[in-house]
Amino acid sequence: MSGEKRIAVLVSGGGTNLQALLDAEARGDLQPGKIAAVVASAPGVYALERAKQAGVPAYVMARKDYPSSKAYTIALTEFLQGQKIDLVILAGFMTILTEEMVKAFPNAILNVHPALIPSFCGAGYFGLHVHEAALSYGVKVSGATVHFVSEECDGGPIVMQKAVPVLEGDTPETLQRRVMEQAEWQILPQAAALFCRGRLRVHGRVVHITEE
Amino acid sequence: MSGEKRIAVLVSGGGTNLQALLDAEARGDLQPGKIAAVVASAPGVYALERAKQAGVPAYVMARKDYPSSKAYTIALTEFLQGQKIDLVILAGFMTILTEEMVKAFPNAILNVHPALIPSFCGAGYFGLHVHEAALSYGVKVSGATVHFVSEECDGGPIVMQKAVPVLEGDTPETLQRRVMEQAEWQILPQAAALFCRGRLRVHGRVVHITEE
Numbered sequence: 403m404s405g406e407k408r409i410a411v412l413v414s415g416g417g418t419n420l421q422a423l424l425d426a427e428a429r430g431d432l433q434p435g436k437i438a439a440v441v442a443s444a445p446g447v448y449a450l451e452r453a454k455q456a457g458v459p460a461y462v463m464a465r466k467d468y469p470s471s472k473a474y475t476i477a478l479t480e481f482l483q484g485q486k487i488d489l490v491i492l493a494g495f496m497t498i499l500t501e502e503m504v505k506a507f508p509n510a511i512l513n514v515h516p517a518l519i520p521s522f523c524g525a526g527y528f529g530l531h532v533h534e535a536a537l538s539y540g541v542k543v544s545g546a547t548v549h550f551v552s553e554e555c556d557g558g559p560i561v562m563q564k565a566v567p568v569l570e571g572d573t574p575e576t577l578q579r580r581v582m583e584q585a586e587w588q589i590l591p592q593a594a595a596l597f598c599r600g601r602l603r604v605h606g607r608v609v610h611i612t613e614e
Numbered sequence: 615m616s617g618e619k620r621i622a623v624l625v626s627g628g629g630t631n632l633q634a635l636l637d638a639e640a641r642g643d644l645q646p647g648k649i650a651a652v653v654a655s656a657p658g659v660y661a662l663e664r665a666k667q668a669g670v671p672a673y674v675m676a677r678k679d680y681p682s683s684k685a686y687t688i689a690l691t692e693f694l695q696g697q698k699i700d701l702v703i704l705a706g707f708m709t710i711l712t713e714e715m716v717k718a719f720p721n722a723i724l725n726v727h728p729a730l731i732p733s734f735c736g737a738g739y740f741g742l743h744v745h746e747a748a749l750s751y752g753v754k755v756s757g758a759t760v761h762f763v764s765e766e767c768d769g770g771p772i773v774m775q776k777a778v779p780v781l782e783g784d785t786p787e788t789l790q791r792r793v794m795e796q797a798e799w800q801i802l803p804q805a806a807a808l809f810c811r812g813r814l815r816v817h818g819r820v821v822h823i824t825e826e
Contacts, residue, residue, distance in 0.1 A: 518755055518777075521733045540820035542775040543730055543757060563754040565730075565777030570823060608752035611782060 407488040407598035408438040412478075412495040417449025418582060419493035419514060419590055424456045426591030435598035439485050441478065443497040465497045475500040482507070489597050492551065493590070496528070501553050509559070509604045511551040512597065514590045516581045518563055519547040523556035533574040533581070542568050544577060546585035548593040550604065559609045561602060562589040619700040619810035620650040624690075624707040629661025630794060631705035631726060631802055636668045638803030647810035651697050653690065655709040677709045687712040694719070701809050704763065705802070708740070713765050721771070721816050723763035724809065726802045728793045730775055731759040735768035745786040745793070754780050756789060758797035760805040762816065771821045773814060774801040 409432070411420050420440060426432050440453035440460040453460035463481065468474035479502055482490060490503070492513040504511065515523055515532070522535045522544075536544045545565040552558035564585040568577060596602050596611060603610040621644070623632050632652060638644050652665035652672040665672035675693065680686035691714055694702060702715070704725040716723065727735055727744070734747045734756075748756045757777040764770035776797040780789060808814050808823060815822040 518730060518733065519753070520751060521730065538819065539732060540772045540818075541731070542759075542772055543777050545755060545777070547754075560752045560754055565755050565757070606752075607750065 405434050407435045408486055409435050409489045409491060409594060409598070410439040410441060410482050410485065410487040411437060411491045411493050412441050412443070413447060413449035413493055414443045414496040415447050415449060415494050417447065417452045417493065419491075419586055420449050421452050422587035423491065423493065423591050423594065424452065424458070426595070428456075431591060432595050432598065435489065435594055438487065439482075441481070443495060449493075471498045472500045472502065475502045479503045479506045489594060491590070491594060499551075504551060504553055509550045509602075510597075512548055512561065512590070512593055513551050513556075513558070514586050515547045515549065515556055516544075516578065516586060517547065518543070518545040518565060519549065519556055519560060523547075525555055527556070530574045530578060533577040536568065537572060537574060537577060544568055544581060546581050546589060548589050550609070559604050559607050561593040561596070561609050564589050617646050619647045620698055621647050621701045621703060621806060621810070622651040622653060622694050622697065622699040623649060623665075623703045623705050624653050624655070625659060625661035625705050626655045626708040627659050627661060627706050629659065629664045629705065631703075631798055632661050633664050634799035635703065635705065635803050635806065636664065636670070638807070640668075643803060644807050644810065647701065647806055650699065651694075653693070655707060661705075683710045684712045684714065687714045691715045691718045701806060703802070703806060711763075716763060716765055721762045721814075722809075724760055724773065724802070724805055725763050725768075725770070726798050727759045727761065727768055728756075728790065728798060729759065730755070730757040730777060731761065731768055731772060735759075737767055739768070742786045742790060745789040748780065749784060749786060749789060756780055756793060758793050758801060760801050762821070771816050771819050773805040773808070773821050776801050 437458050442462050443465050445462045450460045490511040517532050522532050543565050548562045549560045550558040566581050566584045601612045649670050654674050655677050657674045662672045702723040729744050734744050755777050760774045761772045762770040778793050778796045813824045
């Protein structure tokens, strides 16, 4: 299909954000985006099963097979370039990537962070730790952020954010689930679709969303 | 009225948040809270006119009449204690208060901040500067926070937060207006009412809202 945008989704675990992307594609909501490859940083993760069930080519590039983060990043970047990938999505990808990938895919790598950046982000804020920090701080609103990946951890231009309430009695687990269901799984496919439709314009730190 | 809670609202300017509180009281939404005094840090501000129109006793305690922030804070604290105030609300009060007031009114001073704390808060983040910072950072969601005042700037326990979208084409002024209308003017009266109904429990940094 002319104008098709090839998406690679990088995963490390269960792949719930991958599933949200696969579901969006099945509904036609990612067009002209097409999930062309799923790459896992370790074998045996359930995300690979999700890719297989959706008929998407799935690959394992195990971090442990490379001597350094840099060597791993370079090999992964070359693989993605060989696959003619237009958009890379980090969907719960827990492996450190170095600047070589950002340079190869400038403003073409999306990450989802489970908080409203600049709150509860940066080094050490991943997974449940983010929600533990939010609850300890006592915020009443949290949410998720989809941003372009830059060389600064969680510091790239913000594409979309969605707020979610913190409720009485929340644990890190209940808050994590609500942020996933009500924010991450919605805005990650939406941001990917906006990218594929050419509707994102990055000016410095600010992402403008153009009219259709 | 038995069980009435006496509220003092401290103002420095136009008093739009004061108006939201006066409107809530007129609707019966502040009960058992009663706005018993409005105190302005300078003469001639429009907030005084709003108090007069609502029939609320209004006072001017001008910062310039005192030699230091500490002397001003002590005089103001003594005034509020003399008025048997239960809850102090800083509604756009732009004058520095020192720890004497926090000690006299522990977890009984509410402030409203025009962002989702811990984003865009602390020293230097006041008024339009907050919204300029949010737009420069490129967030897609902002909002407002009502928190108890502690000795740390914008650092006290959070009572309520409400998110507001940042829209394409926003200026600091349009974002400020939306945050006021859709967040500040709603959550400040709601938080005051919860306080007056005895429904707030502070545990460390976290404010729990009890069932009615």
